[in-house]
Amino acid sequence: MQGVEELVEGLGLNTVCREASCPNYSECFSRGTATFMILGAVCTRNCGFCGVTHAENAGQRSGEHSGDGSFCVSPVDPDEPARVAEAVKRLGLAYVVITSVTRDDLEDGGAGQFAKTVECIRRLSPGTKVEVLIPDFLGSEMALDTVICSGPDVISHNMETVRELYEKVRPQADYDRSLDVLRRIASCGEGSKGKKGIKCKSGVMAGVGETEAQMLKLMDDLREAGCVLLTIGQYLRPSPENIPVEEYVAPEVFEHWAEEARARGFEFVASAPFVRSSYHAEEWTKTAIASERTGNRHCEDTE
8 A cells, every 4th residue: 555655755746545445445556556637636626525625716726725715726737648558567567547526617627637647647558448537527528528539448427326326426517518428428339439348337325315306307318318337335435525325324225226327238336335436447447347247237245
């Protein structure tokens, strides 16, 4: 674990593992992997569930701290993609996940930085599979196409919760806009712009007040949009400032939801309390390979 932390710190990089207080960061670091977070460590949104620092004044770009002690966003670092690629190479990663804070202050929402990061990784580690976990880019098709054209293996955008809880959980996001992002990923990933084979993925939290019927409707909406990879995990409150946990969902309920997702045709499902969107993200590739060999499509649950 210490080796990963020293490498990340030495290259001046951020990880969502640390910034979002992920419960799995010790395990992932011990396995020699991490989810890299680009575009700084300060987000322009303030979602109720998220532990990442949010900007008090998103218009400030001089650094991460303003004169009055509040946080502000950082300027885009043009060398960051190369440093991420160097970290991937040094760690010898077969699979890497790249995510970011949401940067509504940028004209392209940071899409260009995602694309450059993917391209740098491809040059230094051509055998590494790359997953990008992206924000909604305020619905910009041009920004999304920039990411798609860089050719990652998976593009993920998290719905996070059911439609009825968006005002509480994601007040600056929009349920239908997020579905549209996934719909475009799925359609473009199946042949448009020569990027056939890109997988569309999303992640959902449980325990924020959703009902069974609402969760199943969310699954239906995801499948209609073309999403084929799904993660479901328990929400854990990062700090007293975040929304409270409404329910600690029983493991058998997660198993039930995995079965429901399988029945709806998801190619891979990871559904368990400590599952996060990037936790053991490479596991879907094993399922895909097994499916190709047997001619069957199936899913697995990840503990």
